[in-house]
Structure formats: C-alpha cells, structure tokens
Amino acid sequence: MSHAIANTDNWAEVKAACEAVLPKHILDFIEANHGQAHSESQLIAILHLVQGHFGFLGQEQMHAVAQLAQIPLAKVTGVATFYHYFRLQPRGKHIINVCLGTACYVKGADKLSQRLMDELGIQFGETTKDGLFSLESTRCLGTCGLAPVIMVDDQVYGPVSPAEASLIVDKYLKKEKGAKAEAAKA
Amino acid sequence: MSNPVTEFYQALIARADQTLAERGDAGKTVIQIGSATCEHAAGSLDVMDEFLKHIQSSGREDIAIHKTGCTGRCSKEPIVGVLTPGKPPVKYERVNREVVHKIFTNHIQKGILLPEHALDGSLEEEYQYELIFCEGQRCGRLANLKTYFESKAKEAGIGRGVVKIDTHRCFGTCSGETEGKATHILVRPSKVIYRVYTEKDIDEILDQHILAGKVVERLAIKEKPVAQNFFDLYADVKFFNAQNRVAMRNSGIVDPESLEEYLKFGGFRALATSLSKSDPEWVINEVLKAKLRGRGGGGFLTGKKWQFAAANEEKTRYIVCNGDEGDPGAFMDRGMLESDPFNIVEGMIIGAYAIGACKGFYYIRAEYPLAIKRIENAIRKCREAGLLGENVMGSGWSFDLEIRLGAGAFVCGEETALIRSIEGERGQPKVRPPFPTTRGLWGKPTCINNVETFANISAIINYGGDWFAQVGTQASGGTKVFALAGKVKHTGLVEVPLGTPLKEVVFTIGGGVLDDKALKAIQTGGPAGGFIPAKWSDMEVDFDPLAKAGSIMGSGGMIVLSEEDCMVDISKFYLTFTQEESCGKCTPCREGTTRMLEILEKITSGKGELSDLDRLERLARLCQQTSLCGLGRAAPNPILSSLKHFREEYVEHIVDKKCSTKKCVALIRYQINPETCIGCTVCARNCPVECITGTRKEAHVIDQERCVKCGQCFEVCRFDAVERI
Numbered sequence: 054m055s056h057a058i059a060n061t062d063n064w065a066e067v068k069a070a071c072e073a074v075l076p077k078h079i080l081d082f083i084e085a086n087h088g089q090a091h092s093e094s095q096l097i098a099i100l101h102l103v104q105g106h107f108g109f110l111g112q113e114q115m116h117a118v119a120q121l122a123q124i125p126l127a128k129v130t131g132v133a134t135f136y137h138y139f140r141l142q143p144r145g146k147h148i149i150n151v152c153l154g155t156a157c158y159v160k161g162a163d164k165l166s167q168r169l170m171d172e173l174g175i176q177f178g179e180t181t182k183d184g185l186f187s188l189e190s191t192r193c194l195g196t197c198g199l200a201p202v203i204m205v206d207d208q209v210y211g212p213v214s215p216a217e218a219s220l221i222v223d224k225y226l227k228k229e230k231g232a233k234a235e236a237a238k239a
Numbered sequence: 240m241s242n243p244v245t246e247f248y249q250a251l252i253a254r255a256d257q258t259l260a261e262r263g264d265a266g267k268t269v270i271q272i273g274s275a276t277c278e279h280a281a282g283s284l285d286v287m288d289e290f291l292k293h294i295q296s297s298g299r300e301d302i303a304i305h306k307t308g309c310t311g312r313c314s315k316e317p318i319v320g321v322l323t324p325g326k327p328p329v330k331y332e333r334v335n336r337e338v339v340h341k342i343f344t345n346h347i348q349k350g351i352l353l354p355e356h357a358l359d360g361s362l363e364e365e366y367q368y369e370l371i372f373c374e375g376q377r378c379g380r381l382a383n384l385k386t387y388f389e390s391k392a393k394e395a396g397i398g399r400g401v402v403k404i405d406t407h408r409c410f411g412t413c414s415g416e417t418e419g420k421a422t423h424i425l426v427r428p429s430k431v432i433y434r435v436y437t438e439k440d441i442d443e444i445l446d447q448h449i450l451a452g453k454v455v456e457r458l459a460i461k462e463k464p465v466a467q468n469f470f471d472l473y474a475d476v477k478f479f480n481a482q483n484r485v486a487m488r489n490s491g492i493v494d495p496e497s498l499e500e501y502l503k504f505g506g507f508r509a510l511a512t513s514l515s516k517s518d519p520e521w522v523i524n525e526v527l528k529a530k531l532r533g534r535g536g537g538g539f540l541t542g543k544k545w546q547f548a549a550a551n552e553e554k555t556r557y558i559v560c561n562g563d564e565g566d567p568g569a570f571m572d573r574g575m576l577e578s579d580p581f582n583i584v585e586g587m588i589i590g591a592y593a594i595g596a597c598k599g600f601y602y603i604r605a606e607y608p609l610a611i612k613r614i615e616n617a618i619r620k621c622r623e624a625g626l627l628g629e630n631v632m633g634s635g636w637s638f639d640l641e642i643r644l645g646a647g648a649f650v651c652g653e654e655t656a657l658i659r660s661i662e663g664e665r666g667q668p669k670v671r672p673p674f675p676t677t678r679g680l681w682g683k684p685t686c687i688n689n690v691e692t693f694a695n696i697s698a699i700i701n702y703g704g705d706w707f708a709q710v711g712t713q714a715s716g717g718t719k720v721f722a723l724a725g726k727v728k729h730t731g732l733v734e735v736p737l738g739t740p741l742k743e744v745v746f747t748i749g750g751g752v753l754d755d756k757a758l759k760a761i762q763t764g765g766p767a768g769g770f771i772p773a774k775w776s777d778m779e780v781d782f783d784p785l786a787k788a789g790s791i792m793g794s795g796g797m798i799v800l801s802e803e804d805c806m807v808d809i810s811k812f813y814l815t816f817t818q819e820e821s822c823g824k825c826t827p828c829r830e831g832t833t834r835m836l837e838i839l840e841k842i843t844s845g846k847g848e849l850s851d852l853d854r855l856e857r858l859a860r861l862c863q864q865t866s867l868c869g870l871g872r873a874a875p876n877p878i879l880s881s882l883k884h885f886r887e888e889y890v891e892h893i894v895d896k897k898c899s900t901k902k903c904v905a906l907i908r909y910q911i912n913p914e915t916c917i918g919c920t921v922c923a924r925n926c927p928v929e930c931i932t933g934t935r936k937e938a939h940v941i942d943q944e945r946c947v948k949c950g951q952c953f954e955v956c957r958f959d960a961v962e963r964i
C-alpha cells in the first residue's frame with residue numbers, strides 16, 4: 054500500500070483487525086478512495102455498503118470504517134445517527150415497511166399499521182422474538198398511485214387493506230415454516 | 240461547415256441506427272411492457288415472464304418484447320401495449336397472467352381485440368383513423384372546423400368503424416402566428432399532424448386521407464412536435480389527452496435502459512447543438528428566454544441561477560441534480576429518473592456546459608433503488624459512448640458525473656444541507672447567503688437543480704426558449720408534472736401547462752373525487768405547502784397564484800382531500816412529519832414544531848381551548864419568520880392555511896369536542912345498536928383486544944373501557960349494527 058496513513062505504533066495490528074471485520078468489496082471500495090480528492094465524502098456511501106451487507110451498522114463495523122477510512126469515529130457515528138436510513142440495531146429476517154407518506158396516510162395507512170402491530174405483537178422499530186420480522190415505517194416509496202402500500206424486503210404491495218396485510222404476513226410465515234421443515238428433513 | 244461535434248453526433252446516430260436495425264424488430268409485432276417501481280409493484284414482471292413463455296411455446300419469431308418506463312397512469316398498471324405494424328396501437332390495463340393469456344391467444348394470434356381490458360376504455364370504438372382535434376388555447380377558437388368535419392363525414396357516409404374523433408389540449412405545434420387562425424389535427428395511426436386553416440383544407444383531408452388513404456403533404460407539418468411520439472401511442476386515452484408532455488415526453492415509450500432508443504427519439508441532439516455552438520452563453524440565453532423556473536419548489540429562474548454560477552471567478556465549478564424528492568406523497572422525480580434517465584443526464588450535461596462545471600453529482604434518495612440503477616446505467620453508457628468523460632462529443636470540453644445516495648433525511652433536499660451530505664457530513668443547513676452558486680460544494684460555486692428542471696432542458700434547446708415560454712403563463716414557461724394522489728379516481732403523474740386550472744387536473748384528468756364524494760381541498764407542496772379550498776379550484780396552477788393563496792407550488796405533490804378528511808388531522812400529520820425531520824440546529828424550528836404539535840395533539844384529543852388557536856398562530860408565525868432554513872420556515876404553512884380556510888373545523892374539535900369526519904380517534908367511540916345486531920359474533924372474533932361480549936344470536940356489547948377504537952368491528956359488521964359516533 055502506497056499511502057502512508059500509519060499514525061500509531063501498532064497500526065499494522067489495528068489494520069489487520071479492522072480488515073477482518075469487513076467483507077472484501079467494502080475494503081476494496083475504501084482502498085480505491087484513498088488518495089482521491091475529497092475521499093472523506095464517501096463516508097455515507099461506505100455506510101450504505103456496510104448496512105447492505107450486515108443489515109445494520111454495528112459498533113464493530115463503524116469502528117473498522119473509522120480506522121480504515123481514517124475518519125474520526127465520532128464523525129462516523131454522528132453521520133450514522135443523523136440519517137434515518139441507517140440502523141444501529143440488527144433487524145429481523147424480513148423487513149416490513151409501512152409507508153406513512155401523505156398519500157398512504159389519507160388512504161388509511163394508520164389502520165394498516167395498527168393491524169400489523171397487532172398481528173406481529175411489536176411496535177415500529179421493533180423485531181419479533183423469533184427474529185423473523187421487523188416492523189418499520191417509511192416516508193413515501195414513490196408508489197403513491199397504489200396507496201396504501203407496504204414493502205416487505207424489496208417487494209412493494211399495494212393497495213393493501215388491513216385484511217390483506219395479514220395475508221401477506223401469513224405468506225412469509227408459511228414460506229419460513231416450509232423452509233424450516235425442508236431443513237429438518239434434510 | 241464541418242464541426243467535430245456534429246460529426247461525432249452523426250456517427251453516434253448512425254451506430255445507434257445500426258444497432259437497432261440489427262435487433263431486427265422492424266415489421267414485428269411489439270409487446271410493450273411498463274417497467275418501473277410502480278409497474279413492478281403492480282405485477283409487471285410476472286406479465287413479462289408470462290408473455291415470454293407464450294412467445295416461446297408459440298414458436299413465433301415475429302414478436303418482440305419492448306420494455307418501457309412508466310406513463311404515469313399508476314392506478315391502471317400494469318399497462319401493456321400491443322403494436323402491430325400498420326394498425327392503431329392497442330393498450331391494455333391491469334394486465335395479469337390470465338389477461339396475458341387472453342391477449343396472446345386472441346389479439347396476437349387471431350387479431351381479435353379485447354375491448355373489456357383496454358386502457359381507459361380506449362377500444363370502445365373500432366376505427367381505421369382517429370382524428371384528434373386540438374382544443375388548446377391557440378387552436379380552440381377554431382372548434383367550428385371540427386364541427387364542419389363531423390357534418391361532412393356524415394354527409395359522405397363515413398361513420399363509426401372508419402373514423403373516431405377526439406380532442407386534445409395543445410400538441411405544442413402552435414405559435415403566435417397560428418393563434419386563432421389555424422388548428423391542429425393529429426391523425427392516428429398515420430402519425431401526421433395537419434395544420435388546418437379553412438373548411439377547404441378539411442375537405443381535402445377527408446377526400447384524400449380518409450377516403451383515399453393518401454397523406455395531404457401540403458397541410459402536414461414538417462417539424463415533429465415535442466410529444467408526437469408519445470401521442471402517437473397514447474392520444475386515444477382520455478387521461479393523457481388533456482395533458483401536455485414535455486418533461487415526460489419519453490416516459491412510457493422509450494426503453495429507459497437503452498441509449499440507442501433514446502437517440503432514436505432525438506436524444507443528445509440538444510447537447511450536440513449546444514456544444515457545436517461553442518457558446519455557453521447561448522445556452523443560458525435560451526433557458527432565460529424559456530422562463531424556466533426551478534421545479535424543485537422555489538421557482539427560481541434557472542437561467543438566472545446558471546448566469547450567477549457562470550459569472551463566478553472561481554473556475555472549479557460543480558453542478559448537482561437534486562433527486563432527494565422528500566415530499567412524502569410525491570413521485571414525479573422517481574418517475575422521470577426511472578422512465579427517461581438519459582434525458583435527465585442530457586439536461587445535466589448541457590447545464591454543466593452552460594456554467595462551465597467540471598464535475599456533476601446526482602443526489603438520489605436511497606429509497607429509490609431502481610432510479611439509482613437506471614441512472615448508473617445511463618452514466619456508464621454515456622461514458623462508453625463519449626458523451627461523458629474526457630472531450631465530450633469531441634468538443635474538447637471534459638465533464639463527468641457521479642451518484643451520491645441520500646440516507647433518509649428530508650432536510651437534505653434543502654440545498655445547503657444537500658451539499659453537506661455530498662461532502663459526507665451530517666446534513667445540517669447553513670445560513671444563506673452565501674448561496675451555493677457563490678460558495679457551494681467544497682467551497683466552490685455549485686449549481687443545484689431539480690430533476691424535472693433538467694428534464695426540460697433538452698426540449699428547450701431543441702424547440703427554442705421562445706416556444707417553451709409560450710406553453711406556460713406570462714411569468715413561467717412550460718409545463719409542470721404533478722403527482723396526483725389521495726382521494727382521486729385516477730392517481731398518477733400528470734403533466735399540464737402552467738396556468739391550467741386546478742379543477743381541470745383533478746376532475747378532467749383525475750376523473751374527480753373517489754367514490755364521488757365532495758371535494759374539500761387540494762393540498763399542494765407537501766409538508767411545506769398548504770390547502771386550496773374546493774371553492775378556489777378555478778385557480779390556475781402557477782408559482783405566484785398558489786403562493787398568494789397561502790400554499791406553494793412545491794415540487795409537484797398534489798393530494799386531493801374529500802369531505803371525509805379532517806383538516807386538523809391532516810395538518811397534524813404534516814406537522815408530525817416536519818417535527819420529526821427538523822434537524823434540530825435552530826430553536827424556532829426545533830422547539831416551535833414540537834410545541835405546535837403538542838397543541839394539535841391537545842385539540843385532537845378533545846382537550847383544546849379556544850385560546851390555543853391564538854397560541855398556535857403566534858408560534859406558527861414565529862417559526863415562519865425566524866427559522867434558519869426552508870424546512871422550519873415552511874413547516875407552519877399547513878397549519879396557517881388550514882386555520883385560514885377551515886377554522887370552523889378547529890372550533891368544532893375544541894368547542895363541541897367533535898370530529899365530524901370521524902378521523903380523530905379520541906373524539907369518537909364505537910357502540911353496537913342492539914336493535915340491528917343479529918348476534919353473528921363476527922365483530923367479537925375480530926376485535927384485537929377482545930372487548931366485545933355477547934352470545935350467539937344475541938345483541939353484542941362493547942366494553943368502552945377496554946376498546947382501543949381500532950374500528951375493526953365497524954369494518955367487519957355486515958349488518959351496520961356497529962355505530963361510530
């Protein structure tokens with residue numbers, strides 16, 4: 054590595070430890086940015102990659118990012134906490150996102166939210182005990198024409214009535230149960 | 240005169256033509272399928288899959304599948320077009336696997352159309368030719384020519400089955416010279432537009448074109464109007480017919496992932512023109528003449544902004560496309576980024592050339608993964624084709640683009656916050672001035688424009704600033720795209736000339752209020768905007784009239800509210816949004832929104848006092864006048880405008896402790912009418928807190944103490960025995 058960023062005696066050690074935390078594509082991205090003009094501006098992009106890989110931003114990962122990208126940890130956490138898109142806690146296997154944008158709100162998103170909270174027994178921002186579902190809210194998915202909408206993982210559903218919301222959850226539950234049974238058989 | 244840019248452009252077009260020819264779709268039946276986030280959510284990927292299967296098993300090789308973006312007719316998606324050479328294109332709505340099977344076996348295999356699935360009833364009539372008469376501002380006075388045509392056709396015994404007559408609002412082929420003297424008629428599927436002055440012209444069209452199948456070259460206009468490709472395909476659909484397509488002219492007809500197709504639709508001609516003149520000032524002048532005002536909400540003249548940036552002594556300059564689209568309930572920018580990404584890229588390169596920028600950034604919200612993917616693809620293809628990077632189009636000027644993702648902070652749509660965010664910082668606004676065109680990204684002059692602003696640039700260059708200016712009003716040129724949603728029949732994206740009356744958008748295009756309820760208000764501008772009461776729906780949409788009415792144009796969110804909506808509740812909804820999104824940097828906004836929200840909570844829970852309204856108004860004014868950035872300054876708008884137009888609703892909540900639309904949960908309760916309850920037990924089984932008791936076949940009772948007012952019982956009772964009071 055050409056750039057000289059070692060600033061502590063045990064830099065090699067710290068660096069190796071940090072590199073063990075992050076997957077290769079993220080390490081490559083950080084590496085490629087070194088020495089580029091305004092490389093520190095890529096922090097948000099790095100955090101997107103980390104969240105994309107791990108599902109959330111853990112302390113350990115943020116520490117590794119701070120060290121390897123040579124950005125103060127306070128700034129990394131400051132940025133991570135400022136933006137709502139970043140999650141600091143692990144999430145369930147499936148993310149159920151209820152749109153709480155205006156179009157969805159006037160078409161009954163509040164009833165939909167209530168039904169999902171009842172159904173899953175959790176509030177927004179929480180994860181079910183079995184780790185299968187996290188319930189989250191978002192501001193407009195840009196599919197207002199189909200309001201009210203929910204998004205499960207990457208799939209958008211709309212328009213969804215409270216009863217249909219239950220059916221959608223059931224569908225994922227069944228899939229999970231099926232997968233479990235398969236695994237047990239094997 | 241040979242010019243390296245012109246040569247480059249011609250070679251590019253030749254290559255694109257060749258690539259398209261090699262695809263070998265000429266003469267084939269084309270099945271066109273929408274592909275955008277909304278289309279996917281409605282199931283268009285399944286539709287595509289099903290068509291592929293059908294084509295494969297039929298063994299036919301004369302059928303091609305064509306992917307496009309989204310037309311904006313959201314509530315009818317997935318939309319499928321069947322384009323048979325020589326026949327009017329047919330569009331189907333709400334297609335699913337079953338309908339695919341019907342379309343394939345009947346329409347494609349046997350030529351039997353399916354009117355029951357046609358988009359907006361566009362196949363109610365069969366016809367050989369469709370004549371679409373312009374009813375726009377400049378042509379409208381010649382409506383007598385349409386009547387004349389109708390009576391002549393009748394005389395000649397030409398009726399149903401041969402011609403179908405429709406109207407449209409402005410093809411954009413008119414000018415001051417034709418005003419009041421000529422009208423325009425689009426003939427489908429011949430793809431001809433006639434400019435008609437007299438009854439004699441009409442006779443000629445009837446005799447030659449309709450009866451003998453020959454185009455009347457004398458009357459056909461030579462220049463292709465901006466949206467002709469769009470209307471060749473969609474002019475028989477009422478939803479589109481009343482619209483004007485400039486920014487969205489390619490949405491729903493071009494393959495958003497293909498540079499060659501974009502070129503075929505005239506893409507990058509505007510950039511070639513701009514670069515070949517070697518005169519950035521010329522570009523700025525056209526944009527100034529166009530009276531293009533920023534579509535991100537502020538409405539600042541784009542040409543002026545470019546002038547400021549270009550005049551800066553500092554030579555390292557940046558250009559930024561604001562694709563943060565924060566208004567919750569608006570999706571114009573998503574639509575354009577996904578459906579016509581090359582057009583946005585072209586507009587941005589032209590802007591960069593005009594201000595002399597070396598680098599540009601797309602700031603796109605992370606919630607729009609498909610938009611990001613399509614812009615990434617567009618940038619990559621432009622780089623490969625020499626439209627970006629070193630020596631753009633052989634002009635000697637270099638420029639490149641990069642994407643930066645937002646991360647879910649509404650305030651980052653504000654330009655100084657957006658700059659901080661691109662720099663990798665927390666997105667907190669800064670005091671302006673200095674404006675970004677003076678000191679922006681990394682301290683360098685930076686020009687920030689909205690997606691739709693850029694979407695208009697290539698049309699301005701191709702058709703001229705004067706042409707663009709005359710499409711809109713005296714003060715603002717062009718069209719505006721609105722995301723029509725809420726309690727309206729047809730939700731979707733609607734593009735109309737500035738100056739179009741609001742009610743035309745909601746009723747003529749939007750089809751009116753859902754379930755034919757009464758219109759209460761139209762909300763524009765999202766959380767920063769206000770409410771236009773139904774009685775003002777004649778108002779023309781433009782920046783200044785909306786602002787005068789206490790709302791704002793905003794970026795184009797338009798939410799229709801009916802008599803069933805509670806204005807206090809909706810105002811609270813918006814304030815909850817801005818309170819959560821306040822970045823907390825300055826006190827008036829941080830504390831002001833919190834205090835105002837508390838008051839609204841108090842009112843909607845039945846604990847309000849009349850003096851609260853004065854306090855609310857005072858706080859709102861304070862927040863408006865003293866906040867640091869636009870978020871705080873506009874946050875009180877929904878409250879102030881609802882207080883102005885719907886004060887009686889606040890008073891009702893406070894004095895009568897009543898919400899007549901039954902939206903404010905604390906002010907309603909549910910009870911079962913023992914007279915009408917037949918004891919079917921459905922409500923008891925559906926109550927989430929199990930607070931309904933009663934035995935089968937006997938009247939049930941709700942335990943008011945435990946009832947959480949979820950309304951479930953009200954929804955499920957089929958005997959209307961549950962009352963909401």
Ligand SMILES: Cc1cc2nc3c(=O)[nH]c(=O)nc-3n(C[C@H](O)[C@H](O)[C@H](O)COP(=O)(O)O)c2cc1C
Binds near residue numbers: 533654
């Ligand atoms: C709180 C806030 C949010 C904003 N959000 C957006 C947005 O999502 N998209 C946008 O284009 N402009 C937004 N703006 C306006 C921008 O600051 C800026 O004026 C605009 O992008 C300039 O482009 P234009 O001149 O082409 O309209 C927002 C402004 C404020 C104060």
Ligand code: SF4
Binds near residue numbers: 823825866867869
């Ligand atoms: S007005 Fe609100 S959003 Fe803007 S800087 Fe102040 S606290 Fe932040």
Ligand code: SF4
Binds near residue numbers: 915916920923938961
């Ligand atoms: S659902 Fe209606 S009719 Fe049936 S028990 Fe409940 S209130 Fe009575």
Ligand code: SF4
Binds near residue numbers: 931942
């Ligand atoms: S409103 Fe909800 S909680 Fe109350 S009785 Fe009906 S179902 Fe039960």
Ligand code: FES
Binds near residue numbers: 196
């Ligand atoms: S408001 Fe829900 S998708 Fe836009």
Ligand code: FES
Binds near residue numbers: 373374375377409
């Ligand atoms: S008014 Fe008819 S083309 Fe413009």
